[in-house]
Amino acid sequence: MPDPDETPVLSVRDLNVRFGRNSIPAVSNVSFDVGRERIGIVGESGSGKSTTGRAIMRLLPQRAGVTAERMDFLGSPLLEKTERQMGDLRGKDIALIMQDPRYSLNPVLTIGKQVAEAAKLHLGVHGKEALARARDMLVRVRINDPDRVLSLYPHQISGGMGQRVMIAMMLLARPKLVIADEPTSALDVSVRRDVLVLLDELVRENNSGLVLISHDIRMVAAFCERIMVMYSGRVVETLTKLEDATHPYTRGLIAAMPDPKNPVRRLKVLDRKSIEAEINS
Amino acid sequence: MIKVENLDVVYGSKGKTNHVVRGVSFSVDRGETLGIVGESGCGKSTVLRSLAGLEGGWTGSIMFEGKPVGKSRTRDELKLAQMVFQDPYGSLHPRHRIGTALAEPIRSMGAGDGWSRVADALTQVGLPAHFASRFPHELSGGQRQRVAIARALILSPPILLLDEPTSALDVSIQAEVLNLLADQREERNLTLILVSHDLSVISHMCDRVLVMQNGVFVDELSKQDLQAGVTHASYSRELFEASFF
């Protein structure tokens, strides 16, 4: 659905990330726009997809050299902001959902305390009001008995529920840009779809933009309107449907995945030499 | 080749017990590849470890080639089944060179020097022989997993047990490793049991799949079933739908 609002939520031109004295950049000349839509970034390990997400959030360590011709959030340049200003944005206007709730939730605080803290920080409410908002958000992420969950600790809940709590905390303030970095990789197969559907719903409801980062190209293709495929720090192709893939890497990636409907004796393996040649040409 | 009857594993004691595997029975023919699919905590890894001899708390009966095996295994019994683990970073000793790691099985068995087979073992899994002098941290995840496979096969076991062998690998590397396994299987006429949560990997590699939930098998699917998308239980239906977008 075309959005009347012209300013893209995120606009990136020629993003480069270089770690230390390494000659090969982790992210190389990446450019894309995110409107009120869902876009996916797909790649294998070392492709630079997670680094891109963190570069946008300005969460990379000092020694990482992040440069870009443009990196604007709703028209406002992110690279020029101070750490304090970024701190104000994070969680409130831009949210990052990470992979494993076992590690991203604070193990010594109850769920209630953590979600309420998000409410305090970003919505400016306190005490009972904050807890009430936390409870509302837990209901919103379809947790059935929110009162019980509020008093539990992260190790007492399942992975799927932990990820919902993470989404609750991050989307409480209705951020305009949501970056989800492998949000379902640590979850059981049967709960993955539910978590993604939930995320999708909330993002549409808030009229926000979603950047879904994953190694699972099929999952990303099912949920996103546009898919960017990354290899070795560069975007090699942008597509809307898997069938449209033309780049040898993308096609190789799709062919390498076993498909029960088309069983093969041997899976097609990537021809890395020709891919590298194509990319460097 | 393998016959399991009433395998039961209970963890914990007195008050808090966890009945991880609840009296499962199955058999695998020689040369067959059986898959066990299920989500985390369903007991599939425990079944595999009990078969391998790593898990001591099981009851029931396990038979290899018609002969029963017990909780602790003799050297000859251990030679029948070897295992490939999930984490390529954890299955190789960080301080042992690759050559040492590959020579260890034979040396531990007291079956000789071990070094003479190392070069061959490496080339069989598509790695250069000079990798023997490297340390595990100098290899990529895919290369480590190849070494793990080479190590498991070095004693020439007729049975190979695989616990999520490609879950930690990238898709393109996974394809290479799965091809390697298929080649080795054909060459050596191996009997495989593959445990995974990934239905697409399982359906690619296996002739038959057992679906496990909460310690019991709820469904059995043949290769044709998987191709056609046929399931016989609601849980396997759920799993199927969730796996394929």
Place this chain on the structure above:
Amino acid sequence: MSNIAHNDAIIRPPAIGTRILNSTSRVLRKLADEPLGMAGFMILAILVLVAIFAPLIAPYDPAAQTLSDALQPPTLAHLAGTDEFGRDIFSRLVYGTRITIQTVMSVSVIVGPIGLVIGVVAGFFGGRTDAILMRATDIVLSFPSLILALAFAAALGAGLGTAIVAISLTAWPPIARLARAEALVVRNADFVAAARLYGASPLRILFLYIAPMCIPSVIVRLTLNMAGIILTAASLGFLGLGAQPPLPEWGAMISSGRKFMLDYWWVAVMPGVAILLTSLAFNIAGDTLRDLLDPRHARS
């Protein structure tokens, strides 16, 4: 023919000597980035050199008494002054490094392997073995080391050897505890499970798989302990239970210098400074070693 020989050279790991050399050179290269640690190691290196070349460095015979020169303050002729018998304190300090190094090395060589073996066995086998070994460790830990050393010296007679045995007896429990903690973690690793699968005996697993993983922490702990060992040895010497006169043991030197503290401060202070510097060097070196060897503790 040569191909097979060449291949064999690649496949078999290099001899243990080469391996130790390789690890040491790797560690030394990383050391270059840590100036403070480098300083600590340099001081230790100097100490060892001084101990080895003591006869060449010390200007006087440490036992030579020149009563007419007694209690001289530090001058160019006597860099650290002289004691009540006219002996050159500097020379005595120099020869004293031999005793210090000897003590520290002997204790480490005894305590390291004993602590490692006990800890690794307890951690790996668990159950009753673990319980028995750990209770024994707890009992020894609860002894105040100095009192035990006193008891030993009283029983066996004072001397450097007794001091070493006494200190060793109470220095092993922390090493055992550390090795046990590491072993508890390592025994669950997949590579240990794999070893069990190919029939490795428990002893093989213990010494080829588990112990190598515990050695770096043990080395670090030993280095950090060394400062404490020096102080304990000095205390024993101070009490007259360590190295006997006329051996120039630093603690004994402080003890005899005590009487002259007010008017002739250098007799007690000089050996005190030596102890301070050495302990500090060991602590810094140990700290740096921990950062270098154990990636989990490393500062970024």
